Amino acid sequence: MATTTDPVPSAESAESADDASRTRGSTRGGDGARFPLRTIAMGAFGSTLLMLASLGAGGILIRDPILGSGPLSWIRYGHGHALATALLYVGFGLVVWAWVRLGRYVLAGRIGSRPVVVAALTWMVPLLIAPPLFTRDVFSYLGQGAQLLYGLDPYAYGPAELDVLPDVVQNVHPLWQTTPAPYGPLFLLIAKGIVSVTGNDVIAGVIVTRLVILTGLAGLLWALPRLVRHLGGKLPVTMWLAIASPMTVIHLVGGPHNDLLMLAFLATGVLAALERRHAVAIALVTVGMLIKPTAAIALPFLVWVWANHLPEEQSLARRFGRAVTPSLGIFGVVFVAGTSVSLGSFNLGWVGGLQAPQIIVNWLNFPTGIGEIFHTLVNVVVEVPASPFVTVARLLAWVALAVIIVRQWWLSRHGGNEAILRMAITLLAVAILAPPTLPWYLTWGFVIASAFPWQRLHLAVVVGVSMVLVLVYYPTGEQSLYDWWFVAAVLAASLYGAASLLRPDPLGLLAAWRRLPNGAAVEPQESGGSGGEVSRERPTPPTRATP
Numbered sequence: 001m002a003t004t005t006d007p008v009p010s011a012e013s014a015e016s017a018d019d020a021s022r023t024r025g026s027t028r029g030g031d032g033a034r035f036p037l038r039t040i041a042m043g044a045f046g047s048t049l050l051m052l053a054s055l056g057a058g059g060i061l062i063r064d065p066i067l068g069s070g071p072l073s074w075i076r077y078g079h080g081h082a083l084a085t086a087l088l089y090v091g092f093g094l095v096v097w098a099w100v101r102l103g104r105y106v107l108a109g110r111i112g113s114r115p116v117v118v119a120a121l122t123w124m125v126p127l128l129i130a131p132p133l134f135t136r137d138v139f140s141y142l143g144q145g146a147q148l149l150y151g152l153d154p155y156a157y158g159p160a161e162l163d164v165l166p167d168v169v170q171n172v173h174p175l176w177q178t179t180p181a182p183y184g185p186l187f188l189l190i191a192k193g194i195v196s197v198t199g200n201d202v203i204a205g206v207i208v209t210r211l212v213i214l215t216g217l218a219g220l221l222w223a224l225p226r227l228v229r230h231l232g233g234k235l236p237v238t239m240w241l242a243i244a245s246p247m248t249v250i251h252l253v254g255g256p257h258n259d260l261l262m263l264a265f266l267a268t269g270v271l272a273a274l275e276r277r278h279a280v281a282i283a284l285v286t287v288g289m290l291i292k293p294t295a296a297i298a299l300p301f302l303v304w305v306w307a308n309h310l311p312e313e314q315s316l317a318r319r320f321g322r323a324v325t326p327s328l329g330i331f332g333v334v335f336v337a338g339t340s341v342s343l344g345s346f347n348l349g350w351v352g353g354l355q356a357p358q359i360i361v362n363w364l365n366f367p368t369g370i371g372e373i374f375h376t377l378v379n380v381v382v383e384v385p386a387s388p389f390v391t392v393a394r395l396l397a398w399v400a401l402a403v404i405i406v407r408q409w410w411l412s413r414h415g416g417n418e419a420i421l422r423m424a425i426t427l428l429a430v431a432i433l434a435p436p437t438l439p440w441y442l443t444w445g446f447v448i449a450s451a452f453p454w455q456r457l458h459l460a461v462v463v464g465v466s467m468v469l470v471l472v473y474y475p476t477g478e479q480s481l482y483d484w485w486f487v488a489a490v491l492a493a494s495l496y497g498a499a500s501l502l503r504p505d506p507l508g509l510l511a512a513w514r515r516l517p518n519g520a521a522v523e524p525q526e527s528g529g530s531g532g533e534v535s536r537e538r539p540t541p542p543t544r545a546t547p
Contacts, residue, residue, distance in 0.1 A: 034110070034111055034115065035111070035115045035118065036101070036102065036105055036110075036111060036115060036119075039098050039101045039102050039105070039119065040098070040102075040115070040118065040119045040122055042094055042097065042098040042101075043094065043095050043098030043099065043102075043119060043122065043123040044122045044123060044125075044126070045091075045094060046090075046091040046092065046093070046094025046095040046097075046098060046123075047091065047095055047122075047123045047124070047125070047126045047127060047249070048091070048126045049087055049088070049090060049091030049094065050088055050091035050092060050095065050126065050127065050130065050133065050250070050254065051091075051126040051127055051129065051130040052087070052091075053084045053085070053087040053088035053091060053475075054084075054088060054130045054131045054132075054133055054475065055067060055072070055075060055084070055130075055131060056075030056076045056080060056081055056083075056084030056085075057075075057081060057084040057085040057087075057088045057475045057476065058088070058130060058131040058132060058133050058134075058475050058476065059131050059132030059133065059134075059135065059136045059138075059139070059475075059476060059477045060076060060131050060476075061131070061167070061171055061202055061203070062170050062171055063167065063170070064076075065203075066203070085475065088475050092246075092250070092470065092471075093493075095123060095246060095249065095250070096246055096467060096497055097500075098119070098123070099240075099244055099245065099246060099249075099463075100463060100497055100500050100501050101504075102115075102116060102119055102240060102244060103240050103459065103463070103501050104501060104504065106236040106237055106240050107237070107456060107459070107501075111236065112235070112236050113225070113235040113236045113238075113239045116236055116239040116240050116243065116244050117221065117239055117243060117244075119244055120239070120243045120244035120248070120249060123244070123249050124217075124249055124253045124254075127210075127249070127250070127253055127254040128207065128210055128211070128253075129207060130254060131206070132206060132254075132255060132256070132477065133250055133251075133254035133255060133475060134250065134251065134254070134255065134439075134470060134473045134474070134475055134477060135251070135255045135257070135440075135473065135477045136171070136172075136173045136476075136477040137173075137255060137257060137477075138205075138206050138209050138210075138255065138256055139168070139171040139172045139173065139202070139206075140159070140172050140173065140176045140181075141183075141187075141191045141194075141209060141258065142168050142171075142172075142191060142194065142195055142198075142202065142205045142206075142209070143158075143159030143162070143168055143169055143171075143172040143176075144159060144181040144183070144188055144191055145188060145190075145191025145192040145193075145194055145195040146159065146162055146164070146165050146168050146169070146192075146195045147159060147161070147162060147181075148188050148189070148191070148192040148343070149192045149195050149196055150162065150164055153347070153349065154180065154181040154188055154353075155180045155181055155347065155349035155350045155352065155353045156180060156349055157178075157180065158172075158176060158177050158178035158179050158180065159172045159176070159177060160172075160177040160178050165195070165199065165200045166200070167200045167201075167202050168195070168200060168202055168205065171202055173477065175359070175360075179356045179359070180349075180352075180353040180356050181350070181353050181356070182353050182354055182355075182356040182357050183258065183291070183292065183293075183350075183353075184289060184290040184291045184292060184293055184342075184350065185290055185338065185339050185342035185343045185347070185350050186287065186290035186291050186338050186342050187258050187261070187290070187291040187292070188342060188343075188350075189341070189342040189343075190212060190261075190291075191209075194208050194209055194212060206256075209256060210253065210256045212261075213252075213253070213256045213257070213258060213260050213261055214253065214260075215261070215264070216252075216260035216261035216262070216263060216264035217243070217248075217252075217253070217260060217264070218264070219263075219264025219265070219267065219268055220242065220243065220260075220263060220264050220267055220447065221243065222268070223264070223267040223268045223270075223271050224238055224239065224242060224243075224267065224447075224450070224451060225238075226271050226275075227267060227270065227271050227274070227448075227451040228451045230271070230274045230275075230417065230451075231274075231417050231420060231421075231451040231452050232417065232452060232453055233450065233451045233452050233453050233454070234453070237450070237454060237459070238450045238451050241446065241450035241454070241459070241462065242446065242447045242450040242451075245446075245462075245466055246466050246467065246470050247439075247440065247442070247443050247446070247466050247469060247470070248260070248443070250470055251439060251440040251443070251469075251470060252440060252443065255440065257440050258291060258292060259292055259440055259441070259443055259444065261288075261291050261292075262288045262289075262291045262292035262294065262295050263288075263443065263444070263447050264288075265284050265285060265287050265288030265291065265295065266284075266285055266288045266295050266298055266444075266447075266448070267447060267448065268284050269281045269282070269283075269284035269285035269288065269295075269298065269302070270285075270298065270302070270420055270423075270448060272284060273302045273305045273306065274305065274420070276309050278302070278305070278306040278309070278323070278326075278327075279326065279330055281302050281305075281306075282299065282302060282326075282327050282330040282331055282334075283330055283334050285298050285299055285302065286299070286330070286331050286334040286335055286338070287334060287338065289335075290334075290335070290338040290339070290342065293351075293354055294427070294430065294441075294444055297405070297423070297426055297427055297430055298423050298427070299327070299331065300409050301409060301412050301419050301420070301422065301423035301426070302327070302419075302423075303320070303323050303324050303327050304320070304323075304409075304412045304413055304414075304415045304419045305415045305416070305419050305420070306323035306327065306415075307319040307320045307322070307323040307324075307413075307415065308414060308415025308416060308419075309415070310322055310323065316413060320413075357435070357436050357438075358394075358435045358436065360435070360436035360438070361390060361435075361436075362436070362479055362481045362482075363481055364436075364437045364438075364439070364472060364479075364481055365394075365432075365433075365435045365436050365437035366397070366432050366433060366437065367390075367393040367394050367396065367397030367433060367435070368390050368393065368394060368435060368436075368437075370393045371386070371389040371390035371391070371392065371393030371394065372386060372389065372390065374389050374393070375389040375390070394435050397433045397434070397435075398433075398434070400433060401429060401430065401433040401434060404426065404429045404433075405426055405429070405430075408422040408423075408425055408426045408429075409422070409426070417452075420448065421449070421452060423448065424445045424446075424448040424449040424452075425445065425449075426445075427444040427445035427448065428442065428444070428445030428446070428449075429445075430444070431444055431445065439469035439470065439472060439473065440469075442465070442469060446462070456501075456502060457502070459501060460498040460499065460501045460502050461498060463494075463497050463498045463500075463501050464494040464495055464497060464498030465494075467490070467493060467494040467497050467498075468490055468491065468494045471490040471493075471494075472487070472490065
């Protein structure tokens with residue numbers, strides 16, 4: 001990633017003319033006071049459609065006390081469900097469209113970070129009361145919290161062992177009914193507290209879980225501007241990437257997912273390390289690990305940052321020793337205390353529970369996909385089971401991942417911003433190579449990387465990847481990865497979304513749709529003109545040929 005000196009051209013199509021006129025003018029300190037109201041409203045309308053349609057097409061309850069047998073129950077079945085699903089994808093398209101338009105304004109320098117944050121928060125509000133979107137993980141959170149509340153070890157048993165709170169238990173996905181919890185003990189303590197308040201009311205449990213997880217968003221909003229000052233990025237771009245992205249709005253909040261809480265501790269821990277508060281940094285990231293164990297990947301990189309803040313008169317090896325010793329001590333104290341307080345005893349069963357997600361097998365995980373490809377090729381000649389191919393591919397990926405982690409860690413030995421960048425790269429590598437790869441896992445590295453400078457082309461790639469990572473799961477939470485026609489449509493839409501960041505309406509679809517009856521087309525005006533106002537050219541009358 002490297003910054004670019006020439007902003008994305010601010011040519012806007014006719015549909016953004018009003019927004020362009022609202023956002024003209026100077027901004028101060030990268031925190032613009034102008035707001036692209038039409039773009040914000042478009043995303044809010046799309047988010048509202050997501051919320052309404054999710055009542056029939058999202059992660060709905062098995063026994064819904066509100067819609068289950070009422071006059072609106074038709075949206076959960078047959079044609080009603082099909083209509084709700086279609087409306088949900090329309091809502092998603094509007095949110096993404098608004099996000100891409102917002103990105104064009106950001107890259108053209110027309111707005112600062114404040115409008116981006118306001119837009120993101122506006123888009124999140126309708127989703128606070130929606131059923132889970134593109135996942136059912138929140139029901140697992142509640143089920144595992146209920147296990148801890150009623151004295152059943154969530155790292156030894158699945159929620160199916162509970163004989164209380166039947167509505168909570170029955171909504172846990174069948175895959176996780178008998179699977180131990182893969183989350184850190186501190187998060188299970190939080191889930192226990194939520195269930196102690198909401199009880200068997202699953203709807204209230206989902207809403208309260210979202211509100212608790214939103215504290216992670218508050219942490220990111222506090223930490224990211226400060227991280228940008230250290231890492232050299234542009235704050236509006238960072239907020240657009242990390243806060244307004246569909247990965248955050250739809251996956252982390254609409255999901256919801258506890259990754260948002262972990263990311264807040266990770267970001268604030270990285271910030272503390274860069275500001276030379278190293279003991280605080282190690283403690284914060286260890287707390288993040290007790291929510292989502294992946295945060296532990298960051299700890300060895302923060303040791304290098306600490307070592308390079310020590311006096312340079314000593315050798316690097318000696319400075320590393322002086323940094324790693326207190327780091328291990330702080331980690332040990334926080335780890336033991338956090339585990340003991342959360343579980344009531346020093347129960348290390350949660351470490352073994354980390355293997356539970358590996359039962360997920362699909363090609364979104366790169367090595368799993370490679371194994372499935374080889375199995376398909378061999379299976380043409382002789383019929384063989386797929387599991388050995390997937391197992392071998394995953395084993396090779398673990399070896400490759402170990403090499404990547406060690407190499408990135410060693411290249412971080414000079415500390416500073418390079419250590420943080422390599423930490424973000426490693427988090428992305430873990431999300432891609434370690435099974436399973438779930439879409440929201442990519443936020444682990446993206447959020448930290450968002451504070452660095454970015455090239456426009458790389459941002460366009462992020463748009464396409466973000467769209468794919470939301471759409472490869474159906475709104476119900478089931479994966480769509482083997483519905484090849486659907487996947488083809490997703491890839492086509494994602495490529496169009498990526499291209500739209502660099503050039504509005506890259507295929508001229510909107511211009512064709514707005515073509516006037518007399519044959520004249522609405523042409524977007526380039527930047528430097530009247531701020532994106534629409535120009536309408538009259539066709540030139542035909543001239544007569546001179547004999």
